[in-house]
Amino acid sequence: MKFEQTKLANGLHILAEIDPNAVSTAAGFFVQAGARDESPELAGVSHFLEHMAFKGTETRSADDINRLFDDIGAQYNAYTSEEQTVYHAAVLPEYLPSCIDLLADLIRPSLRRADFETERDVIMEEIRMYADSPLWSAYDRVIRNHFEDHPLGNCILGTSESIAQLSLEAMQQYHRERYSPSNIVLAVVGQVDFPALVRQVEAKCGQWENRPVRRELRSASAAQGPDELVHRPEFLQEAIYLMMDAPSSRSRLRFAADILATVIGDESGSRFYWSLVDTGRAESIEMSYHEYEEAGAFVVGAACEPESASENLAEIHRILEMTAKEGITVDELARAKSKLIARLVISGERPVNRIFPLTTSWIYRQEYQTLDEDVLGLEQVTMEDIAELLATHPLVRPSTVCLGPARSIEALRLGTMSISSRSPSVNRQ
């Protein structure tokens, strides 16, 4: 495994983790443009733009793009999150040049008016699809409440109102500003001829004009957002979401944060699991750690019967408080490490998976981390690190949203009633 990287004169970064024995190659353009970069009147533009990227360039129609990707048997897709828009594909190594050529075209689309209007309908369908899901709807509310007026609380899809009034000109402007080459990383993992790759990207993308890009990075307040009860009588289940302050992407404690979330709320074998799922009190519950630039969050999501929501939320609070006070055990630490390391190693065998942690590390921390260094990072977490994490991020004052048929939930502080929905990282297909 060999790592190479270079930067074009216009600021476009190229990374490659090269494995000459790989049978496939994964490639992706990671654009630092996401929901947090949107002003309220632009809500949803990053994600809408991701859809428009597939609509073609001056020389290639949307049909051409789709057909050419399919000609090489590419497994390709795109997604938009709070912080980035990613266009990625996996191909047999001999097709990498064609694949790069097409992915680069996605980043410089024509943005034609007729396509914009047709695609608006597709986005509206996507918004409606998520509105029909209790968990997505609840997540959308809790992240908004938790980050209050901070842009990390922006909804990735936007709203049907913001999408209806969004203009093509505003999208073009946003594209000019955020899709500057200095704001983009191209990463490739697998079998790749790096010098040839750089020559190709230089020829294809070297003339893209560089514009200075800044992201507003004011830190997110660790204050608790308002609790909210959203009455949605058409659902059978109550969705419960909690969000708490956690270390940011540059924190030394990020590995500890991953481990703590696993101990408390992994899908199986965690504190939440034994208390709520194994006992049949909830259908599902999971806690995860989300890292962002200059911010971080622990997120808990659960689904259960509306009648048991009050009791379950009280139990979630009890477990969080107890963990904050007493910490975790040595055995729990060891088990969480084993689990996370096995996941990392097994998924990291495939270029199509490996490309994501590789690039995340580069973008957030400007460093190359091998898979083994990631494993080591987890292995080295100590009980002291967990104690430090709990001292600095004590799992208190979660922002909470309950959404579903329940009319009242005791464990919520001052429930406000409202009816609405929508929501996050969403794929093109």
Added chain:
Amino acid sequence: MTMSKHQEYELSNGLKLLIEPVHGVRSVSVTLLTSGGLIHEPDDQSGLANLTVAMVTRGAGDRPNRALVDWQDSLGLQRMEGAETAHASFSCASVSDRLESSLELMADIVQAPHLPADELELCQAGILQEIDAIEDDPGQKLFVHLREASLPGKLGRPLLGTSESVENLTIDDVRRFHRDYYQPTQAILGIAGAVDLAKVESLVERYFGSWKSTPMPRVVTNTSEPRNIRDHVASEKVQTHLGVAMKSIPYADPDYFEAHAAAYVLSGGMSSRLWTEIREKRGLCYTVSASFAPFKELGRLLLYAATTSPDRAAETLDLMLREVWNLREGIFEDEVARVRAGLKASLVMQQESTSARAQLLARHWYNLGRVRPVDEVAAAIDRLTPESIARYLERHPLEEIGIVTLGPEPLEVVT
């Protein structure tokens, strides 16, 4: 990364063992298929296969429920299980030096589960909530109804059962089902990844060699083909969901790859016909798909889309059906070239995943009575042409079995 030819063994108790060494990977994956699927459930006990799978993992061998999970987690064993049409399926992936523990875990679960009576109710409560979760997920719910309406007998049963059927199941039902069907006679164990062949065989013998078999109840699978199903599921959702089932061929049919290719032309990539006509040109849907669903006994082509308003839904359904019938008018060479490229790439990339390979070994054995080597699959993909697909469509004309819709209002279906 390279794969060696797989090896086949059979234990004296009938368990079939299939091993595929993969070089250049650190992981090893195991898949065990045993009888105990939907087709084995008694008529009035829908959900028993799934409940049994959920119960056998609650303590096994000398480890109670929690000790079992803690032990597995401490070794980083990634366990997955589920009831399927014809099997209970158990899988485990790990780094390769943990293979012995994976085998011990799976052997304990299928051969020596505790099946604790006092945990049955907790387990049922969890499943009842999973049934609620499907009610809240219109896409999934549509598929439950579509399968039930379009597949004969127990093939189409809802995996989880119904609230009523699950509530009525007892611990004796679970114990009997486990005793009758979790047996080595027809079980298949697939192992793929970084393995030492000689060592694996003796490990499997150690953990599965004493698995006993007793006569299994005879299972009769109903394979009559339902026709002309029209069903609407009233549901207070924003979107309307559409499902269409067409007749297709079973897994072992010589036209397997042609049937796969026909579905691929409809929705295999973003240049596929359904995606282009319905989403790209008209913006009617976010999701539209066609999938080939082959079973051992028969096969289906399943179409699905979600959209809003009766007008848009009617237009979408009309276009979906039209594209299916248009297949008979012929398929272009460039479309088939894309099918070949896509299937080839998937075939190669699937080899990077030891869990995908382990699963395939076992599934091939069940459906074909042998493992279809990668070279043979590649050759079959290369042989696909517009003519071969057309001949398949002549031999096995796509017949509509049924249409199921779900949403706020029923749809006028004109066909």
